[in-house]
Amino acid sequence: MEALLRRPILRTVPVGLMLIALQRSAFENVHPFGVVLQIVLALCAAGGIAGGPERGAWLGFVLGVMFDLGNGFPLGQHGLAYGLAGFVAGCVNVVAVDPHWWLQLIFVSVGGAVGEFSVPVVQTFVTDGGWQGQRLYRILPVIAVTCALASFAFTPLGRWCLAIRKKTWKPRNE
Amino acid sequence: MAVYTVNRRRAIILLILSSVLLLTLDLRGNPLIDRTRSAFANVLSPFETAGRVIANPIRDVWHGATDYDDLAKENERLRDQIAQQRGAELTARAVIGDYQELLAQDGLTSNYLTVTARVVGGAPGNFEQTVEIDRGAQDGLQVGMAVINQGGLVGKVTKVYDDRSVVRLVTDTDYTIECKVAAVNRAPGVGGAPAEETSTDGAATGGTVPGDSTTTEATTPSGEKVSDLSTTTTTSTTTTTPGDATSTQTTIPGQTTIPGQTTVPGQTTTTVAPTTTTVPMLVTRETGGCTGRGAGKLPAMEYVTENPVFGPIAVGDVITTTGGSTSLAPPDLIIGEVINKVSRAGTAGPLLEIKLGANLDQLYFVQVVLYRPTSEVPG
Numbered sequence: 001m002e003a004l005l006r007r008p009i010l011r012t013v014p015v016g017l018m019l020i021a022l023q024r025s026a027f028e029n030v031h032p033f034g035v036v037l038q039i040v041l042a043l044c045a046a047g048g049i050a051g052g053p054e055r056g057a058w059l060g061f062v063l064g065v066m067f068d069l070g071n072g073f074p075l076g077q078h079g080l081a082y083g084l085a086g087f088v089a090g091c092v093n094v095v096a097v098d099p100h101w102w103l104q105l106i107f108v109s110v111g112g113a114v115g116e117f118s119v120p121v122v123q124t125f126v127t128d129g130g131w132q133g134q135r136l137y138r139i140l141p142v143i144a145v146t147c148a149l150a151s152f153a154f155t156p157l158g159r160w161c162l163a164i165r166k167k168t169w170k171p172r173n174e
Numbered sequence: 175m176a177v178y179t180v181n182r183r184r185a186i187i188l189l190i191l192s193s194v195l196l197l198t199l200d201l202r203g204n205p206l207i208d209r210t211r212s213a214f215a216n217v218l219s220p221f222e223t224a225g226r227v228i229a230n231p232i233r234d235v236w237h238g239a240t241d242y243d244d245l246a247k248e249n250e251r252l253r254d255q256i257a258q259q260r261g262a263e264l265t266a267r268a269v270i271g272d273y274q275e276l277l278a279q280d281g282l283t284s285n286y287l288t289v290t291a292r293v294v295g296g297a298p299g300n301f302e303q304t305v306e307i308d309r310g311a312q313d314g315l316q317v318g319m320a321v322i323n324q325g326g327l328v329g330k331v332t333k334v335y336d337d338r339s340v341v342r343l344v345t346d347t348d349y350t351i352e353c354k355v356a357a358v359n360r361a362p363g364v365g366g367a368p369a370e371e372t373s374t375d376g377a378a379t380g381g382t383v384p385g386d387s388t389t390t391e392a393t394t395p396s397g398e399k400v401s402d403l404s405t406t407t408t409t410s411t412t413t414t415t416p417g418d419a420t421s422t423q424t425t426i427p428g429q430t431t432i433p434g435q436t437t438v439p440g441q442t443t444t445t446v447a448p449t450t451t452t453v454p455m456l457v458t459r460e461t462g463g464c465t466g467r468g469a470g471k472l473p474a475m476e477y478v479t480e481n482p483v484f485g486p487i488a489v490g491d492v493i494t495t496t497g498g499s500t501s502l503a504p505p506d507l508i509i510g511e512v513i514n515k516v517s518r519a520g521t522a523g524p525l526l527e528i529k530l531g532a533n534l535d536q537l538y539f540v541q542v543v544l545y546r547p548t549s550e551v552p553g
Binding site: 017018020021022023024025026028029030034035036038053054057058060061065066067069070071072073074075076077078079080083084087094116119120122123126127128132133134135139143 | 186189190194199207211222224228229232237295296298299301304332340470
């Protein structure tokens, strides 16, 4: 039973439901600089920090597909974008074994920005509207900063969703 | 640690392939995905309700603290605006009455059943222009129905769940609707060119007769006076009574004597106040396609071939839906007015930027027109 409860999918789905509900209620009218804050995307990027690129991509994909389902977007649109966000953010674990907090912030910001940038790119292919990213110069910095700020809370949450224990370094002689 | 490994490459390829597969299935219209989406919406609903219960008081406090000054200023501005629009509204009401009467006489009608809905949510992303309303399939809503409010066209229903729906706004880049420019015909000598004021004897007076002219300065959106756009017919009745010894003449103040009329001494002349009938001369100038251009940009009307016969399209001309079997909405719903005309080279024709009649930034209640265009019926 305990092993079942530790399965990432069973942890990710309820957390995703709550975050999507919060996104659609609390953050619906909060538009700093005219930008809709993306807390689900922030969790995807933070999950990448916690679990590395592969697990980050998995978490982003699952949460993105849920986001598509909940908001009526073409299925897979945000799955791909958020998966990329998790993957890119998770690359911090590739460049450093135990990355500094500021390095994590940089990667989570870049991951969030890549994820948000991917949304209009994918939309260009799947909708009739053409390129919709004219406001990206304003959106991306705001999303990057909010992802970085949210990562302080979301990195432990992402770690819990992915059922990863925090790295603890022990001396060899213990 | 290697940056590129087999696992890592496999992860990214799997991610892309899975997403493309899902997108392909969904865009081709898979009923399983539609059912899954509907079920997910039902599962999400209680979470969302809980989220609103928690978030609303906090959000209200925040807005109350930060937006109070802006709201007070806006309130004052809106009161001024209401006062200014009161006169225009009265004129418009009269015109609409005439219009409905004409439609009824022609056996046409523009009355469609509507369902009033409350806007309960905005766009969850930065690249979509949508709102969510609290009515769904249970209330008879279907995909494709037009959504309006008192200002004009708002958008169309794109997703319908049991008790809620998603409305794509006119400003969304995926939204296009056939529309027409309706304006006053300014070209002289064509159809409904503004007629001159005529008197009963058929002679043009060439000026305003004191006492029977319209005193309100009501104007159309294009800024022209309504009185300039109308055919004014003046009728006067003269009753002559044979007199005896004295010669008296009674004239209602403000009434002028029609040139050429001779008053015979010894007669009493009674003049009845003239009646004025105003008939608006709005005509359809051009048709085209109204397309949303995303957040922060005005929608635009394209594919307009400006015909010099009808005179130039001007700022302030009204844009309405054309209707018809392929249109997304019933005819003659107000979309907005021309606010800017961009000339383009070649055969592209001018691009008309539209100031929407509906204020999409402050949508609280909307009406869904229970009219489903044939183009939206599957199969």
